Each structure stands twice: as structure tokens, then as C-alpha cells.
Amino acid sequence: MAYLGLMTTTVLVVGGGPAGMACAIAMAQAGVPSEIVEISEDWRPGGIGIALQSAPLRAMKQLGLFGALLAVGRPHRFIDMCGADGTRFAEVPQVNVNDPDDPPFLGMARESLHEVMVAEVQRRGIPVHLGVTVRRIGAADDSGVEVELTDGRVRRFAYVVAADGVNSATRASALPHAPEPAYAGQVIWRAAAKCPPGLDRYTMLIGGPVRVGLVPLPDGGLYLWMLDTTIGPERPPRDQLLELFQERLGRFGGAAPAVAEQLTDNAQIDFRALQWLIVPPPWHSGRTLLIGDAVHTTTPHMAYGAGLALEDAVVLGELAGSGLPFDEMATAFETRRFERARLVVENSLQLSRWEQEPGPPNPGANRLVGETMATLAAQI
Ligand SMILES: Cc1cc2nc3c(=O)[nH]c(=O)nc-3n(C[C@H](O)[C@H](O)[C@H](O)COP(=O)(O)OP(=O)(O)OC[C@H]3O[C@@H](n4cnc5c(N)ncnc54)[C@H](O)[C@@H]3O)c2cc1C
Numbered sequence: 001m002a003y004l005g006l007m008t009t010t011v012l013v014v015g016g017g018p019a020g021m022a023c024a025i026a027m028a029q030a031g032v033p034s035e036i037v038e039i040s041e042d043w044r045p046g047g048i049g050i051a052l053q054s055a056p057l058r059a060m061k062q063l064g065l066f067g068a069l070l071a072v073g074r075p076h077r078f079i080d081m082c083g084a085d086g087t088r089f090a091e092v093p094q095v096n097v098n099d100p101d102d103p104p105f106l107g108m109a110r111e112s113l114h115e116v117m118v119a120e121v122q123r124r125g126i127p128v129h130l131g132v133t134v135r136r137i138g139a140a141d142d143s144g145v146e147v148e149l150t151d152g153r154v155r156r157f158a159y160v161v162a163a164d165g166v167n168s169a170t171r172a173s174a175l176p177h178a179p180e181p182a183y184a185g186q187v188i189w190r191a192a193a194k195c196p197p198g199l200d201r202y203t204m205l206i207g208g209p210v211r212v213g214l215v216p217l218p219d220g221g222l223y224l225w226m227l228d229t230t231i232g233p234e235r236p237p238r239d240q241l242l243e244l245f246q247e248r249l250g251r252f253g254g255a256a257p258a259v260a261e262q263l264t265d266n267a268q269i270d271f272r273a274l275q276w277l278i279v280p281p282p283w284h285s286g287r288t289l290l291i292g293d294a295v296h297t298t299t300p301h302m303a304y305g306a307g308l309a310l311e312d313a314v315v316l317g318e319l320a321g322s323g324l325p326f327d328e329m330a331t332a333f334e335t336r337r338f339e340r341a342r343l344v345v346e347n348s349l350q351l352s353r354w355e356q357e358p359g360p361p362n363p364g365a366n367r368l369v370g371e372t373m374a375t376l377a378a379q380i
Contacts (some may be wrong), residue, residue: 007143009033011320012157014134014170016043019292019309020163021117025063026317028124036121037149039164041131045114048190048270049215049223051076051202052113054097054104055376056307059314061098065116072112074218075103076202084207086254091201092366095373105303107202107215107223109192113306134160134170140287140326159287159326161316163309166275168294174285183233184274184299184352188225189245191268195222196258205252206361212252214259224259225300229356233273241269274299274352278345281338284330291316291333296341301351302372304344311380312337340376347372 011027013020016038024034052060052069060066081090096104121128129151137160138146148154162170166181195216205212209230215223228248236244242265249260263269277297283290292309315336319329347368354362 008156009158010035012037012134012147012155012160014160014162015039015164015168015292015294016121016128016130017045017163017165017292017309018113018117018306019294019312020161021121022059022063022310022313023161023163023291023316024126025065025117025120025124026313027320028126029063030317030321032317032320034161035127035129037129037132037134039131039133043118043128043130045110047110048192049107049217049225050110050113050306051105051107051215051303052310053302053304053307053373053376054095054102055380056304056310057102057106058098059307059310059380062314063120063310065120068116068119069106069108069113070103072116072218073103073106073108074216076105076107076215077103078201079105080201080203082203082205082254084205084252086205086252086256090366092369095370095377097377105202107217109217109221109223112218133164137170137173137286137288145287157287159289162288162290162294163292164294166277166293166297168290170288171279171290171294174288174290175279175283178279178295179277181275181277181297184276184349185229185356186274186299186352187228187231187233188272188274188300189228189248190226190270190272191224191245191259191263193222193224193259193262195220196255199255199258203255205254205256207251209356209358210248210251211355212249212256214255222259227352227355235271235273238266241266241271245269245271276345276349276352278342281334282331283334283338284327287326289316289326289330289333291337296345298345298348299352301348301355302344302369304348304376308337308341308344311340315380336380340380343372343375 011034094104136148279295
């Protein structure tokens with residue numbers, strides 16, 4: 001309790017993923033100092049590839065990172081929709097909310113997004129404490145909160161922003177009545193490969209209960225995802241991953257065989273059960289506010305989870321710089337963010353549920369995506 005009474009304007013950000021890093025950058029832009037604690041020691045991103053939609057790219061413009069992203073991302077103006085044999089039946093133009101020449105959709109390696117953000121965090125001199133997390137958040141008073149960190153230090157912060165992802169430990173302590181993440185009923189397989197010659201566009205192959213996305217990346221790379229409703233959520237034994245993956249990929253034509261032949265090792269295959277979560281407001285208690293996947297986790301059907309996290313950060317940075325008392329700031333944040341997050345989470349889940357139904361693809365799916373993207377085009 002030795003620190004009680006001391007004033008500080010420093011904010012503690014818990015989690016160094018897209019939400020946490022973007023939050024710290026947006027705060028720095030607003031003149032609010034912050035520090036990040038990141039539980040992992042090596043600080044590498046999970047996953048393989050990622051796509052950012054146009055509105056999140058607008059948020060990246062506000063964070064000053066758009067140019068750096070263009071250098072590491074591959075633009076996609078259309079998604080080709082194909083049958084399982086690779087025959088194209090539609091091309092879906094992607095919504096652009098930015099300048100007409102800007103790419104509406106950017107595919108990149110997860111590592112590239114991470115490196116762009118880390119470079120900006122470092123350029124701005126934001127302290128990052130790796131292998132450290134919060135042991136205890138003390139009682140809040142009018143000007144701050146005392147936090148005990150796992151490195152043994154007890155520090156006083158203006159407030160805490162928890163960006164510790166879908167399995168947020170902070171959520172469990174700060175919002176004990178929040179719902180838990182739920183299984184969406186689908187799993188996703190992912191792999192990286194070299195892009196086969198002739199594959200220039202983001203291509204989806206629809207094969208009943210399994211669908212594949214082939215996302216060309218810069219430098220001849222490819223990100224493959226495969227949504228699957230034919231297997232349960234438990235991760236299969238590691239030594240069976242390749243065989244189970246190839247069994248499913250084997251039903252596809254087009255560029256799929258040229259990708260399949262490159263994948264020869266269980267270690268190349270990533271498997272994950274899809275989860276979803278939308279926490280009803282409030283997203284804060286005491287002087288702790290949750291953002292990103294910690295309060296809204298979406299299935300990847302709209303490729304918008306990181307997008308929401310980046311937008312959260314921009315809005316929070318704006319509010320943090322306004323000098324509002326914490327409670328008012330947090331409530332204003334939730335008011336601006338909840339409906340948008342709900343829309344993405346619930347509509348993505350709807351797409352997932354339609355994909356789990358037997359029979360041909362639901363004709364409402366493209367309309368739902370189009371309507372959602374049109375709504376998300378509005379300023380945040
Ligand atoms: C299969 C799949 C595909 C996806 N594809 C896309 C896509 O194409 N486009 C898109 O926009 N989104 C996509 N997403 C969603 C996106 O990955 C997430 O929404 C995004 O990573 C959320 O960012 P976050 O910072 O909130 O959480 P995370 O990315 O989970 O980051 C949380 C960070 O906090 C750290 N941490 C955890 N616990 C603690 C703790 N107790 N203390 C300190 N640190 C902690 C973690 O190590 C991590 O660094 C996809 C998701 C999945 C599952």
C-alpha cells in the first residue's frame with residue numbers, strides 16, 4: 001500500500017497481441033503513457049496468415065501503420081468462389097472504405113503484422129515486459145489502482161487495459177459473471193505453403209461440410225485455411241494431423257493438389273476448434289477495462305477479429321486523450337464498440353451455423369456478408 005496517494009498517468013496494458021499493441025500505440029498518439037506486460041517470453045504471434053478488411057485498414061491508417069502494412073501485405077480486390085473441383089462460379093468484390101486506389105483487403109503472414117506493430121511499439125519507446133503478467137489488481141480509488149506483477153513489483157497505474165485474448169485471465173477476475181467462450185461447432189485447419197503458379201487471387205473452394213481458403217501472400221507465400229464440420233473439437237493426436245488434413249484436402253481440385261503435395265509433416269498442420277464470445281457491457285470494473293478478444297471473440301468467417309481489436313484501440317486512444325474520468329471513458333468506449341462487435345460475432349457465427357447445415361451453401365450467406373461489410377463501413 002506504500003504507493004497509495006501517488007498520482008500516475010501511466011496505463012498498464014495486459015497482453016501484447018494486436019489489441020494490446022495497437023492500444024499502446026493509440027495511447028502514445030494521444031499523449032497517454034503506457035506499459036505492456038506480455039505473458040509469453042518469446043512474444044511470437046499464434047496462427048499463420050491473416051487478412052485485414054478495409055475498415056481495419058482505415059484504423060491502421062489512424063495508427064500510422066498503413067504504409068508499413070502495404071509493404072508486407074498482398075492486396076486482394078476479389079475473392080473467387082469455386083466448387084470443390086476448382087471451377088469458379090462467382091467473384092466477390094471486396095468493399096473499400098478508403099481511397100479508391102487503396103487495397104480493400106490485405107493478406108499477410110501473422111509474423112509480418114506482429115513485426116510491423118512491434119517496430120512501432122519500440123519506435124515509440126513503449127516499455128514491454130516479457131514473461132510478466134498481473135498477479136493481483138488491487139482496489140481502485142479515484143486516481144488509480146495498485147497492481148502486483150508476477151516479477152514481484154507492485155506498481156500504481158492510472159488504469160488497466162486488459163487485452164489478454166479469448167482465454168483472458170483478467171476477464172475471470174474483473175468480470176466474474178461474463179459468459180465463457182463457446183465452441184462454434186466447426187474446426188479450422190491451417191498451413192503455410194508456396195503459392196502454386198497461376199494462383200493469383202484469394203480463392204475459396206466449397207466442398208459441402210469442408211471449405212478451403214487459399215490466400216496468396218507476398219514473396220510467393222500461401223496461407224491455407226480449411227473450415228471443417230466433419231470432426232469434433234478435440235485436437236487429434238499430433239501424429240495423425242497430416243493424415244486427417246490430407247484426407248479432407250484430397251477432395252478438392254483446382255490449386256489444392258499442388259498445395260497438398262508440399263505438406264508432408266505433421267508439424268506443418270495447425271488445428272483449432274473455433275470459439276465465439278460476446279460479453280454484454282459493462283466491459284469494465286474498478287479501474288480495469290477489457291478490449292479485443294477478451295470481450296468479443298469471433299469465428300473467422302468475416303476475417304474481422306483482429307480488425308475489431310485494432311478499431312477498439314483507435315477508439316480507446318481517442319477517449320483516453322479526452323481527459324474523461326475513467327468510468328465515463330470506459331462507458332463511452334463500450335457504447336461505441338459493443339454493437340459493432342456484436343454484429344461481427346453474431347453474423348460470423350450465423351455463417352458458421354449455415355455452413356454446418358447439410359445441403360448446398362445457404363443462399364443468404366453472401367447477402368449477410370455484404371450487408372455486414374456495408375454496416376462496418378461506417379466510421380467507428
Ligand atoms: C483461425 C483464425 C483465423 C483468424 N483470421 C483472422 C483474419 O483473417 N482477420 C482478422 O482480422 N482476424 C482474424 N482472426 C482473429 C484474430 O486472430 C483475433 O481476433 C486477434 O488476434 C485478437 O487480438 P487480441 O490482441 O485481442 O488477442 P490475442 O491475439 O489472443 O493476443 C493476446 C495476447 O495477450 C497475451 N496474454 C494472454 N494472457 C495473458 C496474461 N494473463 N497476461 C499477459 N499477457 C497475456 C498473449 O500471449 C497474446 O500475446 C482469426 C482467428 C482465428 C482463430
